[in-house]
Amino acid sequence: xxxxxxxxxxxxxxxxxxxxxxxxxxxxxxxxxSDARPSxxxxxxxxxxxxxxxxPQDVPIYLTGVGTVTALHSVTVRTRIDGQLDRVGFKxxxxxxxxxxxxxxxxxxxxxxxxxxxAQKAKDQAELANARLNLRRYAELVKQDAATRQTLDTxxxxxAQLEAxxxxxxxxxxxxxxxxxxxxxxxxxSGRVGERLVDPGNIVHATDAGGLVVIKQxxxxxxxxxxxxxxxxxxxxxxRTSKEPLQAVAYSRxxxxxxxxxxxxxxxxxxxxxxxxxxxxxxxxxPVHDMWPGQYVNARLYLGVRKQALVMPAEVIQRGPDxxxxxxxxxxxxxxxxxVHVVVMQxxxxxxxxxxxxxxxxxxxxxxxxxxxxxxTKVQTMAATAEKAx
Numbered sequence: 001x002x003x004x005x006x007x008x009x010x011x012x013x014x015x016x017x018x019x020x021x022x023x024x025x026x027x028x029x030x031x032x033x034s035d036a037r038p039s040x041x042x043x044x045x046x047x048x049x050x051x052x053x054x055x056p057q058d059v060p061i062y063l064t065g066v067g068t069v070t071a072l073h074s075v076t077v078r079t080r081i082d083g084q085l086d087r088v089g090f091k092x093x094x095x096x097x098x099x100x101x102x103x104x105x106x107x108x109x110x111x112x113x114x115x116x117x118x119a120q121k122a123k124d125q126a127e128l129a130n131a132r133l134n135l136r137r138y139a140e141l142v143k144q145d146a147a148t149r150q151t152l153d154t155x156x157x158x159x160a161q162l163e164a165x166x167x168x169x170x171x172x173x174x175x176x177x178x179x180x181x182x183x184x185x186x187x188x189x190s191g192r193v194g195e196r197l198v199d200p201g202n203i204v205h206a207t208d209a210g211g212l213v214v215i216k217q218x219x220x221x222x223x224x225x226x227x228x229x230x231x232x233x234x235x236x237x238x239x240r241t242s243k244e245p246l247q248a249v250a251y252s253r254x255x256x257x258x259x260x261x262x263x264x265x266x267x268x269x270x271x272x273x274x275x276x277x278x279x280x281x282x283x284x285x286x287p288v289h290d291m292w293p294g295q296y297v298n299a300r301l302y303l304g305v306r307k308q309a310l311v312m313p314a315e316v317i318q319r320g321p322d323x324x325x326x327x328x329x330x331x332x333x334x335x336x337x338x339x340v341h342v343v344v345m346q347x348x349x350x351x352x353x354x355x356x357x358x359x360x361x362x363x364x365x366x367x368x369x370x371x372x373x374x375x376x377t378k379v380q381t382m383a384a385t386a387e388k389a390x
Contacts, residue, residue, distance in 0.1 A: 048379075050366060053360065056308040058305050063234075063300070065301070068296060077103070079103070088200060089101030092194070103213075105182070105184075139152060191217040196213055223248070226277040229278050232278050244263075251297060313348065315365065317350045323339055324339065324340055325340060327370050
């Protein structure tokens with residue numbers, strides 16, 4: 001009997017935990033089944049998505065690079081003769097016109113050289129006139145056998161020498177006048193002068209490295225910018241096919257407000273192998289001086305217009321392991337996954353050339369809730385979304 005009792009106690013002690021374990025397993029399975037029911041209901045809940053239509057429209061083709069504003073022309077005004085700087089004809093930071101007085105060098109020394117050359121010419125002309133009279137006299141005497149032929153030839157040589165002397169005097173006068181004109185320094189171009197580098201009263205020399213002042217042309221003004229060398233073929237083709245210079249727009253680095261509209265001047269004749277870029281230069285009218293030399297800008301170069309391209313908001317395009325795709329709705333609002341080829345994405349729109357057609361409806365918002373084959377029961381267009389937001 002004692003053995004039977006001990007056996008029963010052993011069965012009770014081992015069976016009780018098993019029963020407890022089975023009960024807990026049954027409770028967990030029932031709880032999990034109850035939690036799964038709401039998700040099944042949620043799967044059948046209406047799926048909402050914002051859609052728009054694929055539309056054909058003309059899209060500008062452009063490239064954007066980082067550039068620096070530079071003066072189209074920059075001239076360091078220097079003196080061409082040595083002398084004392086008498087006065088300057090400009091104020092620092094002033095706009096000057098071509099031909100305007102920039103500086104005046106003491107002209108007295110150059111004027112004296114000119115006067116000396118003029119006097120020498122007058123002397124030689126007087127001697128030449130006398131020599132020509134003597135030549136005529138000797139010619140008459142030779143006819144009368146009153147003078148020798150040698151005397152006549154000598155007089156002719158004397159006349160020729162004096163004629164050459166007068167020509168040399170004229171050249172010296174021209175040189176002296178040129179030297180005198182160098183004392184009156186004028187602006188070679190129109191532009192904005194910078195800091196005055198020499199004050200009146202100083203002795204200036206033609207060999208001075210700094211010059212008197214620097215003039216920069218800022219209207220029109222230039223922008224030098226770079227683009228990746230991969231776009232060289234596209235740029236070169238656009239320049240060849242366009243009847244007019246390619247258009248360019250300059251933007252501030254921290255704003256989308258255009259600073260100016262201009263045209264392309266230069267596609268550099270060599271690529272920079274160290275950076276893999278090609279340099280370009282464009283000219284911009286700058287009447288109100290929105291652009292300034294040394295300013296960093298974003299330069300946009302327009303290559304042409306893509307006619308009737310298929311466009312849609314950039315948010316439509318999704319990316320997966322097999323490429324770019326979009327969710328498309330058919331006539332029954334069933335979602336389909338459609339792979340597309342994106343030509344370019346710019347200004348918040350995407351341009352595609354394969355995979356879609358004009359008029360198809362594509363999903364703009366709510367893609368995370370969609371799978372191919374799902375029926376969208378609440379379709380909201382972008383226009384309706386915009387009105388609701390307002």
